[in-house]
Amino acid sequence: MMKYSESHIKELRERAKQIRRLIVQMLCKACSGHPGGSLSSTDLVTVLYFAVLRHRPQEPLWPDRDRFHMSKGHCCPLWYAVLAESGYFPKEKLWTLRQLGSMLQGHPDRRTPGVEVGSGSLGQGLSVACGMCLAGKMDKKEFRVYCLIGDGEMQEGNIWEAAMSAAHYKLDNLCVMLDFNGFQIDGKVADVMNVEPVKDKWKAFGWNTIEIDGHNIKEILSAYDKAAEAKGKPSIIIAHTVKGKGVSFMENMVDFHGRAPTKEETETALRELQ
Amino acid sequence: MGEMLYQRDVYGKTLVELGRENKDVVVMDADLSSSTRTNIFAREFPGRFFNCGVAEQNLMATAAGMASCSKIVFASTFAMFATGRAWDQVRNSICYNHLNVKIVATHAGLSVGPDGATHQALEDIALMRAIPNMNIIVPCDGPQTREAIIAASRIPGPFYIRLGRPKFPTLENKGEFVFGKAQVLMQGGDVAIIACGTMVNEAVSAAGSLLKKGVRARVINMHTIRPLDAGVIRLAAEETKGIVVCEEHSTVGGLSSAVGEVAAETRPVRVKRLCVRERFGQSGESSELLKEYNLTSGDIEKAAAGIVTGNDT
Numbered sequence: 001m002m003k004y005s006e007s008h009i010k011e012l013r014e015r016a017k018q019i020r021r022l023i024v025q026m027l028c029k030a031c032s033g034h035p036g037g038s039l040s041s042t043d044l045v046t047v048l049y050f051a052v053l054r055h056r057p058q059e060p061l062w063p064d065r066d067r068f069h070m071s072k073g074h075c076c077p078l079w080y081a082v083l084a085e086s087g088y089f090p091k092e093k094l095w096t097l098r099q100l101g102s103m104l105q106g107h108p109d110r111r112t113p114g115v116e117v118g119s120g121s122l123g124q125g126l127s128v129a130c131g132m133c134l135a136g137k138m139d140k141k142e143f144r145v146y147c148l149i150g151d152g153e154m155q156e157g158n159i160w161e162a163a164m165s166a167a168h169y170k171l172d173n174l175c176v177m178l179d180f181n182g183f184q185i186d187g188k189v190a191d192v193m194n195v196e197p198v199k200d201k202w203k204a205f206g207w208n209t210i211e212i213d214g215h216n217i218k219e220i221l222s223a224y225d226k227a228a229e230a231k232g233k234p235s236i237i238i239a240h241t242v243k244g245k246g247v248s249f250m251e252n253m254v255d256f257h258g259r260a261p262t263k264e265e266t267e268t269a270l271r272e273l274q
Numbered sequence: 275m276g277e278m279l280y281q282r283d284v285y286g287k288t289l290v291e292l293g294r295e296n297k298d299v300v301v302m303d304a305d306l307s308s309s310t311r312t313n314i315f316a317r318e319f320p321g322r323f324f325n326c327g328v329a330e331q332n333l334m335a336t337a338a339g340m341a342s343c344s345k346i347v348f349a350s351t352f353a354m355f356a357t358g359r360a361w362d363q364v365r366n367s368i369c370y371n372h373l374n375v376k377i378v379a380t381h382a383g384l385s386v387g388p389d390g391a392t393h394q395a396l397e398d399i400a401l402m403r404a405i406p407n408m409n410i411i412v413p414c415d416g417p418q419t420r421e422a423i424i425a426a427s428r429i430p431g432p433f434y435i436r437l438g439r440p441k442f443p444t445l446e447n448k449g450e451f452v453f454g455k456a457q458v459l460m461q462g463g464d465v466a467i468i469a470c471g472t473m474v475n476e477a478v479s480a481a482g483s484l485l486k487k488g489v490r491a492r493v494i495n496m497h498t499i500r501p502l503d504a505g506v507i508r509l510a511a512e513e514t515k516g517i518v519v520c521e522e523h524s525t526v527g528g529l530s531s532a533v534g535e536v537a538a539e540t541r542p543v544r545v546k547r548l549c550v551r552e553r554f555g556q557s558g559e560s561s562e563l564l565k566e567y568n569l570t571s572g573d574i575e576k577a578a579a580g581i582v583t584g585n586d587t
Binding site: 069109110116117118119120121123124125126127128129130131132133134135136138139157158161162164165168169 | 300322327329331332347362366367370373
């Protein structure tokens with residue numbers, strides 16, 4: 001545990017808060033988008049980009065870079081904020097989210113520096129990540145591939161085709177992060193189409209499973225380490241999260257899956273995120 | 275008649291050729307490698323062949339991921355499943371990202387034969403033609419299959435290449451294959467016959483019979499459906515009395531639609547379409563089916579003669 005110093009953890013926590021502020025502001029400016037899932041995945045993706053991922057923001061196509069793919073593409077405000085914070089493009093660009101001609105499309109698009117492959121139609125991204133892993137293994141590259149999926153997304157058949165394939169091809173260079181926030185557009189995941197038992201399902205498909213509190217920085221750091229140590233099988237970090245995390249009136253509110261905050265709500269949110 | 279060849283055999287062998295040339299050539303299949311003949315490549319390069327099992331969605335999206343890491347990916351299965359089952363993956367993961375995936379689908383059209391309707395893709399060209407960035411080739415025989423595969427491997431971006439199940443006769447003296455440029459196989463100014471795939475040979479036979487009756491038909495092998503050679507269609511429209519289009523595909527969205535669109539927008543002309551009209555396929559031998567669905571050289575001849583004489587109700 002010594003390797004995660006308190007100051008480093010504190011720094012990551014502050015960074016995540018800054019990312020959350022950017023997300024709320026971007027969505028308010030855009031007047032549409034998906035705050036709930038962006039905020040629930042913020043800690044996972046922030047820790048990934050600022051403590052785990054081997055990447056060069058000034059050289060986005062560096063061949064040996066680790067890859068990140070956001071299969072749940074609707075959470076791209078989070079991705080864009082993290083990319084801007086990392087230095088892939090100027091932060092001013094964030095205020096063009098969802099505008100005509102912007103490189104920051106409503107769902108991820110390759111025209112954004114740092115976006116490997118666009119996404120948006122759920123379920124496909126895990127397969128895309130598997131393809132990257134297979135290519136890496138073929139070329140005997142050391143890079144790892146990280147893929148963010150949602151719990152509602154687990155209802156897609158394509159996810160399970162990919163889950164089977166990743167285990168079959170022993171893709172131990174793959175680490176999936178499941179943003180298990182328990183909500184989807186139509187309500188609670190458990191009510192709409194139950195995905196439990198989540199851990200048992202992934203285990204049965206041959207995966208290394210790591211279950212954590214998706215907002216505990218130390219647990220997230222440790223989970224990425226454990227995933228990297230697992231050999232011969234892909235890993236999934238089942239991260240229990242809170243939809244809308246960090247903004248009290250968005251937390252666990254289905255309404256904020258796909259609704260942008262108003263100006264007043266944004267001000268309140270920013271005060272909470274100080 | 276030229277040598278009878280399976281396009282898919284030629285495909286498998288061409289993959290090996292490409293695999294030797296370029297280590298970035300990767301091949302994927304969905305449990306049909308013995309039928310699509312990607313197994314020829316798999317035997318030679320087991321480390322660069324990936325079977326996805328019966329999971330076409332995973333096949334296409336995984337191919338996209340590999341292509342994003344600089345691989346030239348050939349993804350194969352039957353035309354029905356490549357385009358129907360995995361359309362969303364082809365659109366959103368492959369084409370939207372403009373990735374270097376070559377979908378080579380076999381067993382297209384009615385000539386699949388006894389397997390029947392669920393395995394006879396008659397809508398695949400329409401499905402692929404509707405997606406931006408997608409290039410489409412329908413080679414007419416074995417040797418052209420090789421040329422098409424090689425051309426596609428050298429042009430970055432997504433391709434859909436449609437192959438048949440049965441052996442096709444090789445058409446002699448077609449000239450060089452140039453992607454995007456139709457081949458005029460026979461010159462003639464009375465009527466034009468535009469065909470792709472299996473139907474090209476039928477079109478040539480029909481034109482031969484017509485010639486004996488004094489009708490000069492221009493035969494066009496429209497091997498590239500996207501980007502379409504609009505120039506050759508405009509010329510046919512200007513210089514002949516009308517166009518017959520034939521293909522093993524639905525009347526909706528295939529080559530015949532594409533030709534009709536160009537003609538309607540630029541040179542309105544009579545376009546008679548020999549395609550499958552609002553019907554599914556069914557079991558039967560290839561030749562029986564082509565007859566049942568009016569896709570024989572005799573049908574083409576009749577349609578072309580009708581245009582020339584004006585008796586084409």
